[in-house]
Amino acid sequence: MTANRLAAKGLTLAYEDRTVVDGLDLEIPHGKVTVIVGPNACGKSTLLRALGRLLKPRSGAVLLDGTELSRIPSRQIARAIGLLPQTPVPPEGITVADLVSRGRQPHQKWWQQWSDADEKVIVEAMERTATAELAERLVDELSGGQRQRVWIAMALAQETDVLLLDEPTTYLDIAHQVEVLDLVRQLNLERGRTVVAVLHDLNQAARYADHLIAMKAGRIVAQGAPGDVVTADLVREVFGLASVVVPDPVTGDPLVVPGAPWQRPGQPSGDTAATGAVGETADAPTE
């Protein structure tokens, strides 16, 4: 196995005087999909921003092939690490093909604005994300799902070994969420891209991650294969939520089912569909 390219050492991240992450050590497994989960404000997005040099560490460092990011020119980082922010803003009135082609930016020179290699990569990125037929449309006119695919196409055109995605499924309906995550998985398996994604949905994380990192209050609480990490105890510790963890009926990955919904006191329990369903598959409901 190849050595891990991206790591963090003693990473401390802070906004103004509020420390979000304190002295964190981390290795991103090479060629794997790593998903970071945790409650709101646990520092997962902040960590991702730091991995993509969008946030300068207060102390410690993010290392790319053993060199601190702050010592590597930004363009050079951009040829190794691609990053899609949570809500990227496209230039006004830009077409899809134009936006995707901007991913070539770190590879281009002012006298080399559209090489054959650029063209090949852009065509492939658009075909892979099924955005080729949108090429001449304005990005402003696209639906959320289409737009996200276009952004991913741009990140692909950047041809980086590592791809960082900050909540790539936010604002998408469930079908588009699955579409995007499947695309990520495919890129990882077929092209060996290392992916680090921040996800909100624990079940999606368990499904798509090779390596799961659970964070709480700026610390890593647990990490490893989802099957080892996602347990009812962990969900309670990280999210403060009572739940039952059952095997996903489709994939066999852990599936987190939250405890029974709130009910009026005194109402007979057990006749709602939700608790009934849980009762069938899990024999030990939460205490």
Add this chain to the structure above:
Amino acid sequence: MSAGRTVLPAGYSRLRAGGGTFLLHRRSICVATALSVLLAAAVVAYLCVGESFVAPAEVVRVLLGRPSPDEFVVGTLRMPRLVTGLLVGAAFGAAGALIQTMARNPLASPDVIGVSHGAGAATVAAMTFGITSYTALPYVSVAGGLAAALLVYVFAWRKGLDASRFVLIGIGISVALGSLTQLFLTKGDYLVAQQAKVWLTGTLNGRGYDQAAPLATALLLLTPALLWAARAQRGMSFDDDTATALGIRVGRIRLGLATLGVVLASVATGAAGPVDFVALLAPQIARRLTRTAHTPLLCSALMGALIVVVADLLARKLLSPIELPVGVLTAAVGAPYLMWLIRTRSRTGGTA
């Protein structure tokens, strides 16, 4: 664009030259050509019109350097003022494009970031203290504009230049300097105040090669920087995070664009006073014409020059023999057109 293999973004053509390949935005080239033609026509018209009418054929003869009986009227009387107007317009147009790109705000202009008010305050102060020579005043106003912009920088700088903070502090300092100008105007001599009022509107009256020379020098010296800026502007239309992820050094580019815009606007203000509405209008009109995803620098400069030349033509002729300050008319020339463009093409561009 033909369908099939090519994925060149719609509207672009590829040009191979030497060892390089360049992307050309066809519509921008058409707009630049059309603006140049219009500008040439405006120049001829400008030189024809005046106290006496000179036939366009004679004007063209003079422009081509051939001997002509109208050499004196066209070449010596009208030409210097025209050249100043052209340069002032181009400089303001380019400055506006740079500052709007840098601030990511279509309402930003040299007026907003302190240049105009700084130049105004310094010039009016100098006038009140008895400096009225037109050879000295431009330098005073350039110094004033640069100083005010520097002040805005210093206050807005906190681990980098944040676009919105820059604009807000610029507005604050502009307001403060504006009231300083008012103070000088009310305290000063009546005649000086009158003269200062005209300067503050922006005028090309009595402007000639003496004012045009520093501006031409600045534009010439800054050409390499402007070429850099024209390309760097493309990357600035993303949000900071996305741009940084693409390896664009957002902070440095923003600082570079701002500095360039401030210098151009200051020098232009020195030459003609704050005709700064041009800086606001020209880039907006140019961008709506080219329909590019960023503000086109060359077209903004051409548009600026066109607006100023046409406005000054009207300023000289409208209430002739009284010559109006050009600043009175720049808004009248450009604003209705911009409003029309916004109404007819509100679909692309200009929601921010």
